[in-house]
Amino acid sequence: MDQLLDILKKNQLSITDGRKKILDMFLRSPGALAHADIEKNTDIAFDRVTVYRTLQTFVEKGIIHNIPTTDNSILYALCKDNCEAGQHHDNHVHFICDVCDKTICLDNVTIPEVKLPKGFKQKQMDVVVSGICDECK
Amino acid sequence: MDQLLDILKKNQLSITDGRKKILDMFLRSPGALAHADIEKNTDIAFDRVTVYRTLQTFVEKGIIHNIPTTDNSILYALCKDNCEAGQHHDNHVHFICDVCDKTICLDNVTIPEVKLPKGFKQKQMDVVVSGICDECK
DNA sequence: AATAAAATGCAATAATGTTGCAAAATTAAG
DNA sequence: CTTAATTTTGCAACATTATTGCATTTTATT
Numbered sequence: 001m002d003q004l005l006d007i008l009k010k011n012q013l014s015i016t017d018g019r020k021k022i023l024d025m026f027l028r029s030p031g032a033l034a035h036a037d038i039e040k041n042t043d044i045a046f047d048r049v050t051v052y053r054t055l056q057t058f059v060e061k062g063i064i065h066n067i068p069t070t071d072n073s074i075l076y077a078l079c080k081d082n083c084e085a086g087q088h089h090d091n092h093v094h095f096i097c098d099v100c101d102k103t104i105c106l107d108n109v110t111i112p113e114v115k116l117p118k119g120f121k122q123k124q125m126d127v128v129v130s131g132i133c134d135e136c137k
Numbered sequence: 138m139d140q141l142l143d144i145l146k147k148n149q150l151s152i153t154d155g156r157k158k159i160l161d162m163f164l165r166s167p168g169a170l171a172h173a174d175i176e177k178n179t180d181i182a183f184d185r186v187t188v189y190r191t192l193q194t195f196v197e198k199g200i201i202h203n204i205p206t207t208d209n210s211i212l213y214a215l216c217k218d219n220c221e222a223g224q225h226h227d228n229h230v231h232f233i234c235d236v237c238d239k240t241i242c243l244d245n246v247t248i249p250e251v252k253l254p255k256g257f258k259q260k261q262m263d264v265v266v267s268g269i270c271d272e273c274k
Numbered sequence: 275a276a277t278a279a280a281a282t283g284c285a286a287t288a289a290t291g292t293t294g295c296a297a298a299a300t301t302a303a304g
Numbered sequence: 305c306t307t308a309a310t311t312t313t314g315c316a317a318c319a320t321t322a323t324t325g326c327a328t329t330t331t332a333t334t
Contacts, residue, residue, distance in 0.1 A: 014300055014311065035290085047314050052291070054312095068205030068265055072290090072321085093251060098260065112249030114230060114264060119271025123235065126265045127251065128205050134256025151331055153281060172321085184283050189322070191281095209291085209321095 003027065011061040018046050022054050023063070023078075032067050032077035032094070032103035067094045067103060068126050077105045092126070097133035104133060140164065148198040155183050159191050160200070160215075169204050169214035169231070169240035204231045204240060205263050214242045229263065234270035241270060 004023055008015055021044055025033060038044055038051050046054075055076055058064045067075040077094070093109040096102075116122055141160055145152055158181055163170060175181055175188050183191075192213055195201045204212040214231075230246040233239075253259055 016300070016312065018313075048290085049292080049315085050313055066207045068207045068263070070203045070205045070211070070263070072209050072211045074207070074209050095253070095257060106254065109251060109253065112251055114246060114249055114266060116232070116246065116266065116268075117243065117271065119274050120232060120266075121269040121274065122266050123268040124266070126205070126207070126267075128263045128265070129251060129253065129257075129259050129261070130263075131253075131260040132258040134254065137256050137258065151280060153331070155282075185321085186284085186323080187282055 007063060011063060013057065013061065018044075018050050018054055019057075021046075022051065023058070026064060026076070026078040030102065030104065032075040032105065034073045034075055036073070065092075067092075067105075068128055069096075069103075075103050077103065094126070094128045095133060096128060096130040097136055098130055099132055099136035102133065144200060148200060150194065150198065155181075155187050155191055156194075158183075159188065160195070163201060163213070163215040167239070167241065169212040169242065171210050171212055173210070202229075204229075204242075205265055206233075206240075212240050214240065231263070231265045232270060233265060233267040234273055235267055236269055236273035239270065 004020055004027070005015060007023060008019055013019060022038060025038060025041060025044070035051060035055065038055075039048060044051070055064070059066065059076070064076045064078045067077055069075055093106040093111055095104045095106055097104070111125060111127060114122070114125065141157055141164070142152060144160060145156055150156060159175060162175060162178060162181070172188060172192065175192075176185060181188070192201070196203065196213070201213045201215045204214055206212055230243040230248055232241045232243055234241070248262060248264060251259070251262065
């Protein structure tokens with residue numbers, strides 16, 4: 001049973017080489033990936049446009065979601081437990097390591113609550129913590 | 138006593154038209170600004186490059202800081218109380234309104250604490266809440 | 275007012291993202 | 305298994321966004 005095919009089929013996506021390879025990268029990656037990471041991967045011999053469109057499709061289907069960053073890059077991550085169920089709009093804690101620069105999706109960290117001023121209604125919350133990760137300590 | 142000049146002088150920056158006008162935009166703006174907002178402002182008749190360099194300088198000096206976003210834009214905000222003291226690396230709560238699309242810096246909202254897994258060391262935390270702001274409710 | 279230092283504008287270049295359309299691959303049907 | 309319909313991909317062109325070097329202008333210093 002291939003996890004790859006499983007995810008693609010569940011989301012009613014046709015099985016193509018591009019989607020398989022890109023999804024495979026996410027499944028193997030401990031952290032988040034930027035568009036550039038994928039494009040620079042020599043195994044991925046696809047056109048820039050295909051990468052853009054594949055990522056867009058994956059986001060729409062809820063296979064991956066994007067992580068806020070303070071630079072102008074977009075980070076994508078597949079969160080192990082939830083995303084396959086299509087619940088990727090749920091709240092997450094993301095950790096960015098200042099040393100190795102990797103972004104890790106901390107699925108099992110409880111997200112805190114925030115008291116907003118009067119009149120504000122919360123729909124989603126993203127928490128990005130930066131510091132030193134467990135491998136670089 | 139001009140607040141503008143005060144901020145620039147405190148940070149040992151020469152007083153130029155560009156810096157004055159861009160800083161003025163931040164002082165008048167209730168929310169965060171993107172590079173594009175500044176460039177499109179007809180009062181700002183400066184070269185793109187100047188805007189980039191001015192923003193970079195302001196960030197380095199701690200006059201403004203940038204806010205994580207899930208799209209590929211960089212948002213900058215001057216946070217009313219802290220930034221002048223150069224403490225802009227402190228933790229903030231940012232609110233992005235889904236309706237009017239403005240980003241607001243909630244300085245007086247207490248930032249929550251997060252328990253990280255073993256081995257992770259937290260240095261900074263950014264919280265981005267999205268929903269409906271008090272003006273669009 | 276003259277000089278040193280810093281900031282700006284311009285031009286060129288690089289990097290990043292988007293769109294339309296033809297060719298190729300995948301799926302569905304017989 | 306082969307064919308037709310649908311979807312995906314690659315290419316090309318284009319648009320937007322960001323960066324760098326250098327000459328010119330502006331600001332600060334004496």
